[in-house]
Amino acid sequence: MRLSRSLLPTLKETPAEAQIASHRLMLRAGLVRQTASGIYAWLPAGYRVLQNIARIVREEQDAIGTQEMLMPTIQPAELWRQSGRYDAYGPEMLRLKDRHERELLYGPTNEEMITDIFRQSVKSYRELPQMLYHIQWKFRDEVRPRFGVMRGREFLMKDAYSFDLDYSGAVASYRKMMLSYMRIFQRMGVKAIPMEAESGPIGGNLSHEFIILAPTGESEVFYDAAFEAMDFSSGTFSHTSDEDLERFFVQMTTPYAATDEKHDTAAWASVAEKRQGRGIEVGHIFYFGTKYSEPMGLTVAGRDGSKVVPHMGSYGVGVSRLVGALIEAHHDDAGIIWPDSVAPFKAAILNLKQGDAACDKICEDLYAQFAGNALYDDREERAGVKFADADLMGHPWQIVVGPRGAAAGKVELKRRATGERQDVDLAGVLARIG
Numbered sequence: 001m002r003l004s005r006s007l008l009p010t011l012k013e014t015p016a017e018a019q020i021a022s023h024r025l026m027l028r029a030g031l032v033r034q035t036a037s038g039i040y041a042w043l044p045a046g047y048r049v050l051q052n053i054a055r056i057v058r059e060e061q062d063a064i065g066t067q068e069m070l071m072p073t074i075q076p077a078e079l080w081r082q083s084g085r086y087d088a089y090g091p092e093m094l095r096l097k098d099r100h101e102r103e104l105l106y107g108p109t110n111e112e113m114i115t116d117i118f119r120q121s122v123k124s125y126r127e128l129p130q131m132l133y134h135i136q137w138k139f140r141d142e143v144r145p146r147f148g149v150m151r152g153r154e155f156l157m158k159d160a161y162s163f164d165l166d167y168s169g170a171v172a173s174y175r176k177m178m179l180s181y182m183r184i185f186q187r188m189g190v191k192a193i194p195m196e197a198e199s200g201p202i203g204g205n206l207s208h209e210f211i212i213l214a215p216t217g218e219s220e221v222f223y224d225a226a227f228e229a230m231d232f233s234s235g236t237f238s239h240t241s242d243e244d245l246e247r248f249f250v251q252m253t254t255p256y257a258a259t260d261e262k263h264d265t266a267a268w269a270s271v272a273e274k275r276q277g278r279g280i281e282v283g284h285i286f287y288f289g290t291k292y293s294e295p296m297g298l299t300v301a302g303r304d305g306s307k308v309v310p311h312m313g314s315y316g317v318g319v320s321r322l323v324g325a326l327i328e329a330h331h332d333d334a335g336i337i338w339p340d341s342v343a344p345f346k347a348a349i350l351n352l353k354q355g356d357a358a359c360d361k362i363c364e365d366l367y368a369q370f371a372g373n374a375l376y377d378d379r380e381e382r383a384g385v386k387f388a389d390a391d392l393m394g395h396p397w398q399i400v401v402g403p404r405g406a407a408a409g410k411v412e413l414k415r416r417a418t419g420e421r422q423d424v425d426l427a428g429v430l431a432r433i434g
């Protein structure tokens, strides 16, 4: 993108309504604009980050055999009456009526809808197990929407659903998901800690929240230092046998974590080094057995011909919340420091002398080489403004093109995360950045 012709409205001043760093920085870096309380428009650079996060989630969910689909945002109230949640859900649910006075709602989650779709077409044990997901907007009329996209009313969620024949199958699906989540967050450059959780309005008796560590996080967490050393890189765990999976699962959940230090002192006794930090919930997974399949009449024919009620789980990632959460984990006084995997652009090209034939030529050539993955600051602005905006927007690399370097065939590369600078030959820029 050429900055001179982009809707990338950076702000020098700190917006008064923003209480936390990520909200301030998202507004200042021109990523989002609020259109109503807790509802945001994603501007081009912000939308690129959102898409990058969604892509990582998608790749890791596909890798464990979860099928992508897309369910609508609007749901019939009737489905929620069948599960018994329509009245129970309360004022957080946005209820609508169409022109025929039919009751609808803007989905806060999709357990009912997927159960309905599944019961219409899956009839036999031979078709199980299955896992499905979609990445779709949700609406929850939160009492106090705050912190920008971190607690919005409309927000983007990845929600997956598993169907198994029995408890042990459902637990295997749950564990697969847990590992997939650890990989997802690791790829985004953050440490996630799975923590036993209350299941709340989703229900069930087995549930974990995924908390990423950020000094400015909402809740205090206590955890085993062993979490910091764990590696969940893609490939390490894929194509493993059930036995391997079991071993890794035990390794992953043995370390202890809690939001309450006194939670279970006996468990803490086995922990070599206890750490304390702050965190943000970016994912939440649930095993709830037959809570929806039973009342909604989902059954399949079992091996012996009897009717079996499938055991289900649901698995959520806060895709839009992650944009804010990642900024909480990665920023400094000057602005955002995007992890490479989610950055809106790999690099910013800063032309320090717009209109100078040599500088313009070098910038245009570089810009073409990046094939859309660079932001070219081609504005008629002072160098100081360009440096400050590039730091604010947090591109992993800055390529600084000035007349002196241009004459020598060199540009300056700055790595945003470390502040390290080096002069490189023009021909070597792409190789250096990769």
Ligand code: P5A
Pocket (backbone or CB within 6 Å): 108, 109, 110, 111, 140, 142, 149, 150, 151, 152, 153, 155, 157, 158, 159, 160, 202, 281, 282, 283, 284, 285, 286, 314, 315, 316, 317, 318, 319, 320, 321
């Ligand atoms: C799991 C998937 C569920 O809704 N049903 C389908 C289950 N879980 S959850 O914990 O309620 O939400 C999952 C994740 O969504 C994010 N989230 C939000 N993000 C922004 N604004 C909100 N108001 C909001 N509410 C939930 C969180 O990351 C949560 O972990």
